[in-house]
Amino acid sequence: MAFESSKIRDIPTQIKDKKLVTRRRRQIVDAAVELFLQKGFHKTTTRQIARAAGISIGLLYEYIATKEDILFLVCEAIHAEMHAALTQALNRTVDAAHPLSEAIRKYFLVCHRMSDHIVLIYQEIHSLPSNQRKKVLENEENITALFIDVLENLTAQNALPVLEENVLKLAAHNISVLGHMWAFRRWRLSASYTIDEYIEIQTGFILSRYKH
Amino acid sequence: MAFESSKIRDIPTQIKDKKLVTRRRRQIVDAAVELFLQKGFHKTTTRQIARAAGISIGLLYEYIATKEDILFLVCEAIHAEMHAALTQALNRTVDAAHPLSEAIRKYFLVCHRMSDHIVLIYQEIHSLPSNQRKKVLENEENITALFIDVLENLTAQNALPVLEENVLKLAAHNISVLGHMWAFRRWRLSASYTIDEYIEIQTGFILSRYKH
DNA sequence: ATTATCTATAGATCTATAGATAATGC
DNA sequence: ATTATCTATAGATCTATAGATAATGC
Numbered sequence: 001m002a003f004e005s006s007k008i009r010d011i012p013t014q015i016k017d018k019k020l021v022t023r024r025r026r027q028i029v030d031a032a033v034e035l036f037l038q039k040g041f042h043k044t045t046t047r048q049i050a051r052a053a054g055i056s057i058g059l060l061y062e063y064i065a066t067k068e069d070i071l072f073l074v075c076e077a078i079h080a081e082m083h084a085a086l087t088q089a090l091n092r093t094v095d096a097a098h099p100l101s102e103a104i105r106k107y108f109l110v111c112h113r114m115s116d117h118i119v120l121i122y123q124e125i126h127s128l129p130s131n132q133r134k135k136v137l138e139n140e141e142n143i144t145a146l147f148i149d150v151l152e153n154l155t156a157q158n159a160l161p162v163l164e165e166n167v168l169k170l171a172a173h174n175i176s177v178l179g180h181m182w183a184f185r186r187w188r189l190s191a192s193y194t195i196d197e198y199i200e201i202q203t204g205f206i207l208s209r210y211k212h
Numbered sequence: 213m214a215f216e217s218s219k220i221r222d223i224p225t226q227i228k229d230k231k232l233v234t235r236r237r238r239q240i241v242d243a244a245v246e247l248f249l250q251k252g253f254h255k256t257t258t259r260q261i262a263r264a265a266g267i268s269i270g271l272l273y274e275y276i277a278t279k280e281d282i283l284f285l286v287c288e289a290i291h292a293e294m295h296a297a298l299t300q301a302l303n304r305t306v307d308a309a310h311p312l313s314e315a316i317r318k319y320f321l322v323c324h325r326m327s328d329h330i331v332l333i334y335q336e337i338h339s340l341p342s343n344q345r346k347k348v349l350e351n352e353e354n355i356t357a358l359f360i361d362v363l364e365n366l367t368a369q370n371a372l373p374v375l376e377e378n379v380l381k382l383a384a385h386n387i388s389v390l391g392h393m394w395a396f397r398r399w400r401l402s403a404s405y406t407i408d409e410y411i412e413i414q415t416g417f418i419l420s421r422y423k424h
Numbered sequence: 425a426t427t428a429t430c431t432a433t434a435g436a437t438c439t440a441t442a443g444a445t446a447a448t449g450c
Numbered sequence: 451a452t453t454a455t456c457t458a459t460a461g462a463t464c465t466a467t468a469g470a471t472a473a474t475g476c
Contacts (some may be wrong), residue, residue: 016453042254045438049353056456061440063349122396123338126252166404170218170413174390177293181389184334188353189385192378201382228427257464266431273466 011069024063027053029077032070037116040125041071053061071124072132078117085110086146095148099159100210103150104175104203111179112195118183147172160210171209178202192212216253223281226274236275239265241289244282246378253283253336283336284344290329291351297322298358304394305362311371316387316415322406323391330395350388359384383421390414 015021035044046067050060064070088105098101112116125136149170153162163171166169181191182198189198242367243264258279262272276282301318308314323330337348353374363380366372373384394401394410401410 001371014453020454042339046440047438057439058441058457059455062454065440067439075269119338122334126335127254128319137399166409167416169404170332171417173393174414174417175394177389178398181385185385185389187349192381197378198382200409201385204379205383205386205417205421209417225425232428258466259464269465270431271429274428277464277466381466 006164011064011073012065021063024055024059025073027055028063028070029073033077033117033120035069036074036120036124041127042097046070048133059080068128068132068162072128073137075121075125075128075132076139078114078121079136079143081117082110082114083139083143083146085114090146090150091101092199100150100154100201100207103147104206105199107147107175108179108195108199108202111182115183115186122184124178143177144172147175163209171206175206178206223276223285225276227352235268236265237285239267239278240275240282241285244286244287245329245332248283248286248332249387250334253339258282280340281342284340284348285403287333287337287340287344288351290326291348291355293329294322294326295351295355295358297326301326302358302362308415312362312366312419313415315359316418317357317411319387320407320411320414323394325400327395328391334392334396348381356384358390359387375421383418387418390418391415 013021015024018033028049032044032049035052038044046060047057049070050057063185064073074152086107089110090103093099093102093106121136121140125133128136148169151160151163151172155162155168182195193201227232228234240261242267244261247260247264258272259269262269262277263283265272268422276285298319300323302315305311305314305318333348333352337345340348360381362386363372363375367374367380393405405413
């Protein structure tokens with residue numbers, strides 16, 4: 001997967017050419033994602049990342065200051081990819097017959113496609129220093145916020161009955177986490193359910209709250 | 213928290229005295245849990261664990277063969293503790309007015325109390341070699357199985373309407389994961405909800421599937 | 425005599441940087 | 451002249467074990 005660079009920010013570098021920074025960091029992130037997925041952050045060495053990215057270990061350290069910086073860039077790239085896929089998908093659900101079901105379906109399919117990446121974030125977010133960890137958690141919150149918007153808009157259009165604000169917000173968290181659940185319990189769930197069956201049953205659970 | 217030793221199994225040792233093995237491993241696990249919670253598995257050294265357990269590094273390696281063995285013992289201890297707390301709590305819900313609500317409440321309170329430990333397992337399970345990881349996942353599955361039992365029993369007693377088997381099983385997974393959700397999103401959720409509010413709203417979601 | 429424990433360290437990494445070299449653009 | 455890149459390695463760990471010592475039980 002080749003990641004967008006839009007979120008590459010805040011990490012200092014000695015390199016002057018901004019386009020080059022973007023390109024090299026994308027190389028680094030793409031290489032690191034693969035390695036982290038295979039063996040995790042701690043068991044991947046900076047030398048391996050440099051080699052996989054096709055640059056020397058010395059050059060790697062011109063683009064980042066610490067190994068944790070690489071993990072941060074990886075987490076940002078994953079969230080950027082999810083956020084982009086989601087906003088794009090959600091825009092197309094506006095005039096579906098059942099917009100909420102369709103939004104849930106699109107989201108769960110993104111979670112299915114990016115299962116390994118989602119698990120990676122759960123797994124490694126604690127390896128980040130706290131300021132970077134905070135930013136990653138904000139990204140996560142932004143994704144939940146997308147569902148809060150969907151629910152609020154549908155409620156405003158009378159497409160859904162009114163729920164208390166706190167209840168609606170928790171419903172959005174639930175959608176978000178039930179998508180992740182497919183990622184981190186896939187080892188078990190995929191023995192009993194296809195992703196389509198999973199989506200169907202979970203959608204039933206989520207919508208039942210709105211049906212009385 | 214002092215952990216039960218019942219699940220200390222399968223890890224070879226040169227030490228002959230079985231009671232001593234149990235006692236020393238409990239010391240080791242108790243020390244390791246604290247350190248892993250503070251700084252994670254990879255940033256904790258075996259020397260630190262030995263020192264915190266009050267034994268020498270050499271002796272530590274008489275009771276385990278690798279650092280991962282310690283993590284495995286820690287995961288087993290956490291699941292043993294959760295399993296024990298839960299079966300005990302569930303036994304007492306049998307004659308409650310709303311047994312399912314009461315089971316959910318008890319479970320969520322266990323998740324609340326053991327938040328950090330639950331997150332630790334999500335975080336570090338990938339650091340285990342695959343045979344040990346499998347055993348930890350089995351433990352996790354056993355906890356979900358407790359809820360499958362609860363739902364099946366209540367259905368058999370006509371206290372709940374009949375659901376398709378696959379739907380019922382996924383409901384059990386959902387209960388399990390929504391408890392974990394309080395653990396791994398507490399940083400955000402606890403700003404908006406007390407644990408009691410959380411339990412109340414989530415119980416509403418879970419039960420609504422049964423109310424039509 | 426046997427079992428449990430400790431001290432000291434081998435051996436193997438790994439991150440990060442210093443200093444040398446190549447490429448680029450005026 | 452400046453910027454980008456590479457090679458070689460310092461310096462700092464950390465896991466795991468070998469070999470010596472202390473404690474235990476017959």
